[in-house]
Amino acid sequence: MGHRFLRDPASLTGFLIVGLLLLTALFAPLLAPHDPEPVSLAERLLAPGGEYPLGTDGLGRCLFSRMLYGARVTLGYAFVVLMVTLFVGIPAGLLAGYCGGFIDGVIMRLVDIILAFPNLVFALVVLGILGPGLLNAMLALAMLSWVSYARIVRGIVLSIKEKEYIAAARVSGSRGFVLIWRHVLPNVLPPVAILATLDLGKLVLAFSTLSFLGLGAQPPTPEWGMMINDARPFMQTFPRLMIIPGAAIALTVLGFNLLGDGLRDALDPQGYAGPADRREETRLPNAPALKGGA
Amino acid sequence: MPQRTVLHVKGLSTSFNTPEGIVRAVDGISFTLQQNRCLALIGESGAGKSVTALSLLRLVPVPGKITGGQVCLEDCDLLKLPTAAMRTIRGKEMALIFQDPLASFNPVITVGSQFVETILTHEPVSKATARKMTFAKLTGVGLPAEQVYHSYPFQLSGGMRQRAAIALALALQPRVLIADEPISFLDVTLQLQILGELKRQLEENRFTLLLITHDLAAASTIADDVAVIYAGRIVEQGPLQQVFGRPKHPYTNALLRSHPSFGRGRRLEPVEGPSPSPLHLPAGCAFHPRCPEMLPCCCNAAPELLGAAGEHRVACYRFNTLGIKSIGTEAVRA
């Protein structure tokens, strides 16, 4: 599976983008020529070159350094939110699927209620309660995204519960949660891995959106979405201040999307195969049977 | 009754250009269809029967392509027609019935409106007239017209669906009806009914029927002539009685022996060996690796389809070279 995954140019591109971003995020302090935060009005809006590879922003900060640290902020917080999401979503799904009955009812109704709001609206509700801010934005996104994991895990648990090898394990004496852990989890992991990769892209997008609206990261944190908002006054005079962070967000999301799609092809090929063909004759040269693309 | 040739197919070839290589699904086949008669095209699945049917209508799916030959409807070579003109042939002059009766109809549109739509495409009539014609056609195949008209395809039983498909195919009184395995999705009692329906329509209307089937019994019930196709080529053709009664080609023989109605109490013998891969057809006669009567020359070049007796023709070296005498004697006995 591994080499097929890396042979696909799209997945490989995704892999490289994400890898490069991770390295940037990890080594930002080593790579950045300047401190990303202190304001220096004397050096504002400098052109790229020399000491400042990408020039400086409206407050005289090194754009290049802010971009590097921005990778750290964006990826770091997206990962934290994802961890919280997995930590809540998977157990909730396991619990709902395994226990059924009342617990299932409560969890799934909660899921229904959260899903009754358009996603961003729900985030606004949470931020309305807690007020704007980085941590609050993270919390809002976590409260939103656990839902899809709970649903998918619950679905898998329900379908696996019917299968025979669970019954066999029951007979052979495995009980309760140990049983789930041993038998259900391996089945749950591939789809969760795919979903999580795609979700990282979505989280980066959502996080930068909230920051753009001023509801997420607060100054002087170098965050790409906020940097775009800060660049709006200079949009026409110094477009690079907006274009560079925007391109960085787009590239990041693209990387996770490509990686996630590649993972899906590698881990879940059935979802891709299309309907079984019962007549071989008319379509006989089982040609590049028109498979659906991404 | 003088026979009137409706469709004349000459050297029709269709191949599929796949990444693995070129597949000659239909390789230079020729036959004629006479009015009010039925020709059964018989062969195993994968032999090129359905591709033949689609080639006649110029509906071969990509990456398939008709590479040569003629398909003459009366005097008009369909392969030379412009696309728009070909469209007026489909459904109007030449109609197709599919294997899966459900497949003939769009699942989310009522049966009736699919009739009306077809009629309106080809005839300058009002919607009300089209509707009336539909009712007449449905009644003509023994269906409760009112009910069927308003039904969705999935609401009809398999037999009703195939009757409706026949009615739809015959709605515009085409000159040629191609039935591609019309009964293989139905259960046995329905098979007979549908064959009966086809036969009755053939007697009452002016058209010619090309029955494509792997089912020898079906062919023998309804066909006047048969053509046996193997790996894209016709290996034996002629009047039903002659071909089934005195099969010449070892493949036809093997097919008949594998079938309960023609085994005549003998032990049933399946055709030996696997069907050849369409990508790597054996050189020479494609049947030679499975042939019990193979000659050394069979591996070199494919035998031509030559006359055995009267209309009966066969593509086999045993008859083309050695068998002349024996055929002569058999013809006398027949």
Place this chain on the structure above:
Amino acid sequence: MKRYLLNRLLILIPVMLGVCFITFLMVELTPGDPAEIILLKRDIGVTPEALAVARRQLGMEGPVLQRFINWLGRAARGDLGYSYTSGEAVAKEIFRRLPATLELAAGGLLVMLFLALSLGILAALFPRTAIDHLSRLTALLGASLPSFYLGLLLICYLAVPSPYLQVMGLGGLSHLLLPSLTLGFGLAAVYARLLRSSLLEVLQLDFIRAARARGLREAVVIGKHALRNALIPLVTVFGITVGGLLGGTVVVEQVFAWPGVGRLAVQAIFDRDIPVIQGYALFMALIYVLVNLAVDISYRYLDPRIKLGRKETG
């Protein structure tokens, strides 16, 4: 069908109650005393008497459940309280600004449908050609570009050089075009790919070949027979898209200074103006839920196999 509708509506009741409860809880969960906030916002001295009056006005007396029921009763009569900042009735303010948001959402929807249908159909008709690759590229871009970034790029490189396109605030078509494009583009990209694979699958089915064999025009075969079947599975995803559309208006309104409810809500978050956020959330959830209901029902109408209650695989 009636039975299904009834069931579907019955499930809605607890969900809507939950939505209301969460919305109601906003006041309860917000740190700080709303009565105090309101007094401070209106520059009224915070005295115990003033606080008591403000509390009574806000309906903040009695146990939680009691207050929830009162709140629900008022909400049902269209009374969603008063904005802390403007003092205006929330329902009135939202109703005033809702048409702008709905106009934007409708514009985005049209752009989405137009782009998705044209790109998806073209890509399916010409798979593995330049058109297909272009549609794939567009889809990747659409899924990756943040809408606010796309909006700013459009302003910078399309609207500023063009004398026709307007970028700020409400107005005619010239105002609506870019915001709609910004809103619809990302969603369209995803749909185009979904439609492509769905259409490719349908085009392989026998009834399409049967339709061609009956001599129907290619436009009818694709536009009527294939498209209708290909769209059915997409309808189920459509509900989620509407969520994206409604949520997306917040961002687009911010970028294009569009005076809709999304802008109101974001400002309200900065102002800690809870009743306005409450009203916004409630309206959005209500619209979203109703649209999803409509989608579910229309799905049943589009596919007679479900409408008539007999499922069979074709």
